[in-house]
């Protein structure tokens with residue numbers, strides 16, 4: 489990547505970051521040069537800036553975890569539109585903790601639990617809870633294996649959904665910097681979503697809403713696989729792609 493390939497708005501953000509690091513409005517050139525060379529090496533701007541806005545909170549990001557995407561931010565809208573006041577919430581594959589923390593912010597009286605298989609991700613999620621002063625119970629679990637009681641009325645998940653064979657076609661910024669465990673969805677990309685669905689088959693819940701972020705290419709087939717749920721529908725993202733499954737039991 490040459491400097492010409494970096495758009496001016498990104499250069500402006502790198503300059504602002506250099507000013508923040510040095511605490512100076514004028515003497516920031518060497519810090520700027522260092523940040524610029526990281527960007528030229530392909531490091532995502534968000535990792536260099538170290539935080540991203542997410543809905544109405546701020547989330548720290550680094551290589552321990554996937555950078556929250558705009559689709560996931562929009563998933564918060566989808567959740568809000570599909571449930572009034574959840575009492576007990578679970579976020580599966582929490583990553584930075586962005587969804588779980590936003591749930592606690594929107595529904596302060598709820599009890600929020602969040603799991604991830606990655607201890608690195610969990611350590612960052614805990615930092616984000618502290619920064620935002622939001623209380624979420626974060627713990628390590630392979631999907632639901634360490635979740636003791638499944639008495640949730642809202643379960644949300646944005647699990648990895650990229651088929652292993654297409655990982656190599658991803659943008660270098662993604663594949664070189666973001667953790668593979670946050671991206672690799674197994675042979676057909678549906679490994680974890682199918683497993684979660686299976687784990688929830690016999691859940692004895694009076695009223696459960698499940699909201700999943702999915703890849704557009706999986707949306708229709710997933711929709712028809714939720715046979716034992718009462719009410720299942722697809723929801724679209726801001727660019728009109730089927731991106732979320734909302735199911736009720």
Ligand SMILES: C[S@@+](CC[C@H](N)C(=O)[O-])C[C@H]1O[C@@H](n2cnc3c(N)ncnc32)[C@H](O)[C@@H]1O
Nearest residue numbers: 556560581582583604605606630631646648670
């Ligand atoms: C696509 S990222 C989403 C992160 C975050 N929820 C978000 O929306 O930005 C998927 C997350 O699922 C986690 N993960 C992958 N396999 C898992 C498993 N078997 N059980 C629990 N979490 C898993 C990854 O570590 C990663 O943090």
